[in-house]
Amino acid sequence: MVVASAQSISEIKRDKDYIWGEGKGVTLTQADNEALNDLITQISVTVESRYSKIDENVIAGGNVDTQSSFRAVLQTYSNATLQNTERFVISNEPDAHVFRFVKKVDIDRIFASRKAKVNDMVSFALRAQRECKIDEALRNFYWAYCLLQSLPSSHEVTYDNNGESCLLITWIPEQIRKIFSLIKISKQPSSENCVDGMLVLNISYDGKPVSSFDYTYFDGMDWSNIYSAKDGLGVIELLPGMAADNLQIRCEYEFAGEAHTDKEIESVVKVMKGTAFRDAYIWVRSVPSKETSVASAGNMTVEPELNANSTSDVETSGVTFIEGDDAEPYEEKMNRILLAVRDKNYDNVRNLFTDQGWVMFEKLLAYGQARLINTPRLCFIAADNKVICRSVPMSFSFRNNNRKFVEDVVFTFDEKKRIESLAFGLGQEAMEDILYHSVWEEKSRIFLMSFLENYKTAYALKRLDYIRDIFDDNAVIITGAVTQRVTGDVEMNRYRNNRYVRYNRQTKDQYLRNLDRCFRSNEFINIRFGNNDVVKAGTGGELYGIQIKQDYYSTNYGDQGYLFLMVDLNDPERPVIKVRTWQPEKDPDFGLYDIGMF
Structure with missing residues (x-):
């Protein structure tokens, strides 16, 4: 590694257009972290005037003053954007010395990506709200609100909602409360509402069954674990002696247990105090029994x-x-x-x-x-x-x-x-996305729906042999987020020769080995498919490209992202996956993978 010249570092230190920090340590990582911490301190001084009452929003670990609050918030950037600041290595290990610096005019860029993320999450929340995916809507709204409070000038950030400029610092809480006000929860009629000690709930949003919704309930002593409702149906497990009336539900909106799926959000949620919504508590209504x-x-x-x-x-x-x-x-x-x-x-x-x-x-x-x-x-x-x-x-x-x-x-x-x-x-919406494609043959729609259901079930039931059988030996399997051009043997499968293949492509054997380890280390895996877009290829018979919004839950890991599958259903008894990709979010260059890329 090239060691920076003392002259260039001295010039930066004298130049008032730069902010800098330096650190020392036994390893480069330790020294770099010290340099980042020093840089954060200097940045906090620069942007202090742009934060409003920041100390009121930060979790107190003792006596918290404004300066320490700035540092706590800016630390949430260290794992992401601040890694993109310039770095000089003054000396190497074991006496590592690192110098970090950034131009003052570039500081706004540090915050720009987070502001863009807030707007993206608000867009995701609004779409989920329209689709009655209340868990997704509340999660994105609440996390966007946490990120928003970590931004300088957070009270000035707006969102263009169909031509209406919305001041997010007040608008997001209003949207969350509006969602709570439109949720209705009732017990099913007594002839149907209790099987094996469970009370069955009808859960609706704005008069329609919720597609997905997370909640807890009070059992008389404590709040329950998180329950996930689907297509308007939820349950309460009645404990011995627990009355079936006067039941209270708490809508899950913080999703603290899932924050680890996004390191940036996790760091912010740990620092910010959060916001309590009294409207999240909803009483379960009783519905009179009727003929059935x-x-x-x-x-x-x-x-x-x-x-x-x-x-x-x-x-x-x-x-x-x-x-x-x-x-x-x-x-x-x-x-x-x-x-x-x-x-x-x-x-x-x-x-x-x-x-x-x-x-x-x-x-x-x-x-x-x-x-x-x-x-x-x-x-x-x-x-x-x-x-x-x-x-x-x-x-x-x-x-x-x-x-x-x-x-x-x-x-x-x-x-x-x-x-x-x-x-x-599949959920009701995902099922209808396929069944109502009337331009396709009936059996094609049914086989496609069955394939997706069997696919997600294979992961839940850990059917490794089934997964091995449905993947083509030369399948393109892509995970991650960084795109790069790949070169290779000209005899490689034609699906491999495209400019969208990423550096972390896996072979079928690699993917199955990783999947086997995942199966062994998790008590459970649960996959939920949201909205999907299906395109039939112009050639190849029953060849389909499927874009799916996927929520993945397991014992020790969870994420949300976009799954793309290209599957050959010419023999419906033996479906063959040609391409499988997963990306955590839309790529800024090309969006989502689709069938036209392979």
């Missing part, structure tokens, strides 16, 4: 979902549903399975499954202490010589984790009316 065609939970009798209200959906989607006498054999088998799950007596239903289906059934029952949460209203969809049963709502909880999930379980019958596979269903 669904029998009591004790009988576990199911009926087809289809009714007069769903006829238009069938016609719109062009999907063939099985009804009446044709549905009876499947209803009878599902009744037996639901009773077996409720009573935890499975031997009598073994003959209803293929060997593979039974293995998946056992894995699903072992996944997070699976429990039925409601008497399901099922529908049956014809798919060539198979029948898909949608869907059985179940809850999943884990001993070593504070999250509980609601999932819809989908059963697939083979031509002999045996269950050959099970999967966690």
Whole structure:
């Protein structure tokens, strides 16, 4: 490493246009951290006048004055933007000496990227709000608000909301409170609302079922772990002696347990005091019982979902549903399975499954202490010589984790009316994104939906062999965020020869080895797909490119990002993934990966 000249450093120190800091240590890392800390101190003096009441927003670890508050906030930049300041190495290890500097006119650039991130998160929140993804909306609004308070002149930052200039320091809290005011939570009618000690909730936002929503509830002694509602359905687990009335829900909005997925947000959340919203506490309403065609939970009798209200959906989607006498054999088998799950007596239903289906059934029952949460209203969809049963709502909880999930379980019958596979269903929005593509053949839409459900379920149930089978041996597998041009053997697979391949591309074997380690180190993995955009390739038959907003949860890790899959469904029994990419956010140069890039 080249050692900087004493003359150039002296010139910078004398130049009033620069701010600088220096540090010493046994290692370069230690010396560099000291230099950054020194630089932060100097920057805090420069920008002090641009912060308003910063000490009121910073967590007090003792006596906190304004200067120490500046330092605490500016420290949150050290892991990101400040790494881009200029650096001279005066001497190397073991007597390392590092000099950091930045032009005063460039200080605003240090804050510009965070301001842009605030605006991006507000945009994400507004989109999620429109899509009834209340967990995403609240998370992005609240984290954006935390980041906003760490900016100089935070009281002047605005957001262009469809031509309206919104002052974010007051507008974001207003939006959060508005969301709370539009959330309604009620118990389902008594004939359906309690199975296996669980109270089933209907959760809506602005009159529509929530797509996703996180909450806790008060059990009389303490607040529960976090529960995740899906498609308007949530649960409360009633403890012995716990009254089913006067129940209070707290909407999750801080998402402190997920902040580690973004180091910048994590550092800010640790420093800022945060904001309490009284409106986040909502009482659960009781809804009078009414007549229902669904029998009591004790009988576990199911009926087809289809009714007069769903006829238009069938016609719109062009999907063939099985009804009446044709549905009876499947209803009878599902009744037996639901009773077996409720009573935890499975031997009598073994003959209803293929060997593979039974293995998946056992894995699903072992996944997070699976429990039925409601008497399901099922529908049956014809798919060539198979029948898909949608869907059985179940809850999943884990001993070593504070999250509980609601999932819809989908059963697939083979031509002999045996269950050959099970999967966690897509959310309502993601499902409709596919089913209502009326320009595609019906079976293509159904197979595409089934593929996505099987894909995400394979990760949850840790089906490494299945994942190995569906990836092409030469699949392009890309993770990370930095784009670079890759050169290589001209005989490489054609999908590899493109300018969007990133430095952290993995081979199939590398990906599977990493995935195996991930499976072994996590008690659970849960993947949720949000909105998706699907494009069919112009050539190649049933070749599709799928862009998906993905939320990934596991025992010791979580993230949100964008998944892209290019999958060959020409043989629906053997789907083949040609390309899999993941990116945490849209690339500033090209946005999201799509099928046109490969």
